[in-house]
Amino acid sequence: MAAAIQAEELTKDYAIGFWRKRPYRALDRLSIAIEPGEVFGFLGPNGAGKTTTMKLLMQLVYPTSGRAEILGHPVGHVATRQRIGYLPENPYFYDYLTAEELLSYFAQLFGYPAADRAKRVSTLLDRVGIGAERRLQLRKFSKGMVQRVGIAQALINDPEVVFLDEPMSGLDPLGRRDVRTLILELREQGRTVFFSSHILADAQALCSRVAVVAGGRLAASGRVSDILAFEVRGWELVMSALRPEVIARLTPIAQRIVEISPGRYSIELALDHPPERVLADLTAAGASLVSLNPVHDTLEDYFVKRVAEAGSARPASIGAPRAGD
Amino acid sequence: MTGTSAAAAHSTPGVSAFVYGLAAAAIMAAAIGAQIARDRIYQQRERDTERILYVRSGEAAKRITLDFDALAADVYWIRAIQHYGGDRLVGARAHKYELLYPLLDLTTTLDPYFTIAYRFGAIFLSEPAPGGPGRPDQAIGLLQKGLIAQPTKWQYFHDVAFVHYWHLRDFKTAAQWFQRAADQPDSPNWLRPLAAGMLTAGNDRASARILWTQILASDQEWLRKTAARSLQQLDTLDVIDQLQAVVRRFPPPPGAPYSWDDYVRRGILRMVPFDTTNTPFDIDPASGTITVSTASSLYPMPSLPS
Amino acid sequence: MRAISCIAVNVFRESVRDRVPYNLVVFAVLLIASSFFLGQLTAGQDVKIIKDLGLAATSVFGLFIAIFIGIGLVSKEVERRSIYSLLSKPISRPQLVLGKYAGLVLTLAVNVAVMTVAQFAVLAYLTWTSDPAIQSAWDAPGIDPALLKAIALIFVELMLITAVAVFFSTFSTPLLSAALTFGLYLVGHFNADLRNFEVAVNSRTAAWIARGLYHVLPDLSAFDVKTQVVHGLPVPAGYLALTMGYGGLYIALLLLTATFIFSRRDFK
Numbered sequence: 001m002a003a004a005i006q007a008e009e010l011t012k013d014y015a016i017g018f019w020r021k022r023p024y025r026a027l028d029r030l031s032i033a034i035e036p037g038e039v040f041g042f043l044g045p046n047g048a049g050k051t052t053t054m055k056l057l058m059q060l061v062y063p064t065s066g067r068a069e070i071l072g073h074p075v076g077h078v079a080t081r082q083r084i085g086y087l088p089e090n091p092y093f094y095d096y097l098t099a100e101e102l103l104s105y106f107a108q109l110f111g112y113p114a115a116d117r118a119k120r121v122s123t124l125l126d127r128v129g130i131g132a133e134r135r136l137q138l139r140k141f142s143k144g145m146v147q148r149v150g151i152a153q154a155l156i157n158d159p160e161v162v163f164l165d166e167p168m169s170g171l172d173p174l175g176r177r178d179v180r181t182l183i184l185e186l187r188e189q190g191r192t193v194f195f196s197s198h199i200l201a202d203a204q205a206l207c208s209r210v211a212v213v214a215g216g217r218l219a220a221s222g223r224v225s226d227i228l229a230f231e232v233r234g235w236e237l238v239m240s241a242l243r244p245e246v247i248a249r250l251t252p253i254a255q256r257i258v259e260i261s262p263g264r265y266s267i268e269l270a271l272d273h274p275p276e277r278v279l280a281d282l283t284a285a286g287a288s289l290v291s292l293n294p295v296h297d298t299l300e301d302y303f304v305k306r307v308a309e310a311g312s313a314r315p316a317s318i319g320a321p322r323a324g325d
Numbered sequence: 326m327t328g329t330s331a332a333a334a335h336s337t338p339g340v341s342a343f344v345y346g347l348a349a350a351a352i353m354a355a356a357i358g359a360q361i362a363r364d365r366i367y368q369q370r371e372r373d374t375e376r377i378l379y380v381r382s383g384e385a386a387k388r389i390t391l392d393f394d395a396l397a398a399d400v401y402w403i404r405a406i407q408h409y410g411g412d413r414l415v416g417a418r419a420h421k422y423e424l425l426y427p428l429l430d431l432t433t434t435l436d437p438y439f440t441i442a443y444r445f446g447a448i449f450l451s452e453p454a455p456g457g458p459g460r461p462d463q464a465i466g467l468l469q470k471g472l473i474a475q476p477t478k479w480q481y482f483h484d485v486a487f488v489h490y491w492h493l494r495d496f497k498t499a500a501q502w503f504q505r506a507a508d509q510p511d512s513p514n515w516l517r518p519l520a521a522g523m524l525t526a527g528n529d530r531a532s533a534r535i536l537w538t539q540i541l542a543s544d545q546e547w548l549r550k551t552a553a554r555s556l557q558q559l560d561t562l563d564v565i566d567q568l569q570a571v572v573r574r575f576p577p578p579p580g581a582p583y584s585w586d587d588y589v590r591r592g593i594l595r596m597v598p599f600d601t602t603n604t605p606f607d608i609d610p611a612s613g614t615i616t617v618s619t620a621s622s623l624y625p626m627p628s629l630p631s
Numbered sequence: 632m633r634a635i636s637c638i639a640v641n642v643f644r645e646s647v648r649d650r651v652p653y654n655l656v657v658f659a660v661l662l663i664a665s666s667f668f669l670g671q672l673t674a675g676q677d678v679k680i681i682k683d684l685g686l687a688a689t690s691v692f693g694l695f696i697a698i699f700i701g702i703g704l705v706s707k708e709v710e711r712r713s714i715y716s717l718l719s720k721p722i723s724r725p726q727l728v729l730g731k732y733a734g735l736v737l738t739l740a741v742n743v744a745v746m747t748v749a750q751f752a753v754l755a756y757l758t759w760t761s762d763p764a765i766q767s768a769w770d771a772p773g774i775d776p777a778l779l780k781a782i783a784l785i786f787v788e789l790m791l792i793t794a795v796a797v798f799f800s801t802f803s804t805p806l807l808s809a810a811l812t813f814g815l816y817l818v819g820h821f822n823a824d825l826r827n828f829e830v831a832v833n834s835r836t837a838a839w840i841a842r843g844l845y846h847v848l849p850d851l852s853a854f855d856v857k858t859q860v861v862h863g864l865p866v867p868a869g870y871l872a873l874t875m876g877y878g879g880l881y882i883a884l885l886l887l888t889a890t891f892i893f894s895r896r897d898f899k
Contacts, residue, residue: 345891349884349887349888352884353847353884356881357846357847359874359876360846360877366869366873367867367869367870403824404824
């Protein structure tokens with residue numbers, strides 16, 4: 001199946017400095033392919049090249065070398081944009097338009113006739129949770145509301161591929177949950193979602209595959225399930241009715257013991273201590289089992305490891321790190 | 326400038342730089358063509374509107390131009406020259422020069438130290454009709470304005486004296502002003518003898534020659550041209566005197582008019598005499614008085630006895 | 632085409648709601664109305680003052696609006712990045728620039744129309760309340776259709792300034808764009824003096840350079856026929872045609888260059 005999004009050796013150099021321009025490599029030969037229907041997480045620390053990649057894909061900047069395609073057409077092919085949606089990072093729209101007018105304007109640019117437009121706009125605003133405020137001018141909107149409007153405008157054309165740059169930024173926990181739900185819905189609908197984030201918990205929950213960039217280079221990529229499956233680091237035993245003297249016995253072997261409530265403890269064991277033995281001991285001492293689970297490395301641990309491996313040296317050209325990305 | 330990077334560094338869609346350059350050049354050429362066509366056809370427009378100079382008051386102009394007085398003075402000065410030059414060049418139209426004084430006044434109010442505007446302006450203003458507005462009074466007024474800003478500038482005294490001498494024929498006042506010029510610091514040492522000579526024999530061509538020869542050494546082209554012309558006029562006066570003497574000595578037969586052909590036929594003159602601009606002299610058929618032709622650029626001539 | 636008109640209408644809508652241009656127009660109209668009272672002070676010169684003030688107000692306020700919206704709606708948009716979402720829609724970058732420009736021109740047209748109506752209203756009132764004997768002494772009739780010629784040229788000039796503003800906006804920050812546009816406006820008005828440089832200057836090279844600049848820089852003083860119209864002097868149709876043609880060509884050049892730059896730039 002043809003990739004929904006494909007990048008080959010995508011590279012971006014910037015010239016920085018005022019008098020003698022030095023080249024700064026923001027992105028070095030990135031090659032990735034995203035399959036249709038995937039939710040793909042693009043992760044990395046600040047300055048790693050996430051936003052640069054997003055901008056290259058949206059043709060806001062032009063590559064120094066390499067190429068990229070969306071839905072089989074080169075990036076920048078105008079007609080393809082009919083089928084994609086984009087939410088920029090920290091979006092800013094037009095102060096004096098209302099949410100309705102903004103969406104209607106964009107819908108018009110997509111070519112929808114008037115009646116259709118009104119329906120789309122109204123449905124989408126409902127979907128992102130903007131009620132009566134839709135008639136207020138955008139300059140009166142809070143950051144969270146602007147973010148919602150941003151998501152709405154990214155979906156106005158029922159896009160096959162959706163690009164989201166930091167979609168959770170500016171949202172409170174409820175808002176974040178809404179966005180998560182929405183992304184899951186998009187997945188249900190078979191759309192491809194490409195999003196960049198530094199909130200790894202979200203990526204872990206939503207993505208089928210992730211890529212980690214650091215220092216302008218692709219540091220690692222893979223299926224989330226694979227990453228998490230391989231990275232089991234221990235066991236978590238939750239026991240109740242544990243008496244303190246029994247806990248004392250556990251201390252040398254447990255990696256961590258946390259009291260959840262009086263008598264109920266969460267005990268983390270390293271991989272080399274089979275839990276069955278410990279369970280038997282504790283049950284014999286009068287405690288009862290509440291739950292027994294493997295402890296995975298989180299995506300965060302994976303992330304930190306890969307970034308550390310990639311190092312902070314920039315590929316090829318010498319350049320001072322830039323603030324922000 | 327934000328957000329630019331070398332266009333050569335990346336592949337870009339759309340029109341190539343070469344095609345763009347060609348299109349841009351073509352459009353620019355067409356625009357310039359329209360501009361030139363318009364200028365050529367509608368030259369008059371500028372002359373008419375210049376006459377309706379909106380801001381005549383120097384003080385008002387000074388306020389309007391904020392701190393850019395000197396620059397504005399330059400602009401008005403250029404317009405004054407255009408005006409003077411323009412009106413002279415457009416031959417057939419009646420020379421009115423009515424804007425010349427307001428323009429010079431504006432220029433010098435905006436920049437009171439603008440020496441050339443005063444000096445040059447005075448010469449323009451005093452030039453008699455039809456070559457100029459013929460306003461020696463305005464010329465003197467302008468120079469006196471200059472003296473308010475720079476009370477010890479000998480050149481202004483000299484110029485005032487000059488106007489009195491050459492245009493107003495008031496030798497006594499001229500001499501006084503030359504004297505005052507000589508009294509200023511840094512004044513050249515030929516001023517004092519000039520003042521003295523003026524009192525005794527002011528009404529002669531020799532003094533005039535001295536004065537104009539001074540001006541011939543000026544660094545301003547217009548001044549030099551005027552001086553050269555005046556010197557030519559003086560020479561022409563000498564030539565006329567000689568011719569007049571010949572004409573008087575050999576009058577035509579009684580009843581016949583004075584004419585050059587007559588003298589040539591009689592062999593008294595080899596050919597019809599002409600001035601330094603190659604324009605033949607006029608001779609009055611009744612009185613035999615020789616004058617420079619009105620068609621000559623030396624016209625009108627000063628009247629100075631030898 | 633649809634995209635361009637869609638963007639244009641949106642630009643117009645935004646500018647109408649933005650308080651600053653709105654206030655400028657209101658102020659201009661008030662000024663024009665007050666010219667009627669100023670006229671009362673000038674003993675017979677009232678029609679001239681009203682026309683002068685009206686045309687000058689249209690020109691000056693039009694200039695401020697052109698620069699303000701021109702910069703605000705393109706340069707500021709690039710700086711604030713609201714242009715990102717627009718760029719991801721199925722429109723090309725040239726369409727975006729042209730759409731913005733068309734919207735600005737539409738806004739200007741409406742503003743100039745409002746000021747023109749105000750001016751004619753005042754003139755109509757003056758003509759209606761003035762003695763026919765006094766009116767016969769006026770250089771030009773109170774309600775003079777020739778005023779429209781002056782206003783038409785002012786409008787084309789404003790379109791040119793707006794094109795300059797859009798041009799600078801494609802690569803420069805809002806503040807710098809505004810300054811450069813205003814600077815070019817001033818230079819354009821002194822253009823005529825450049826042409827006659829050779830009269831005042833001795834060096835041939837300087838005269839040549841001045842001549843060259845005269846042709847290359849926008850010749851804005853040519854659009855100023857206010858004096859002629861107010862004094863009833865004729866403004867030939869050929870002059871109007873050539874000057875407006877010049878304006879149109881120069882605008883085309885600026886927009887062509889603007890789209891060229893805009894199409895190739897990175898939005899960092």
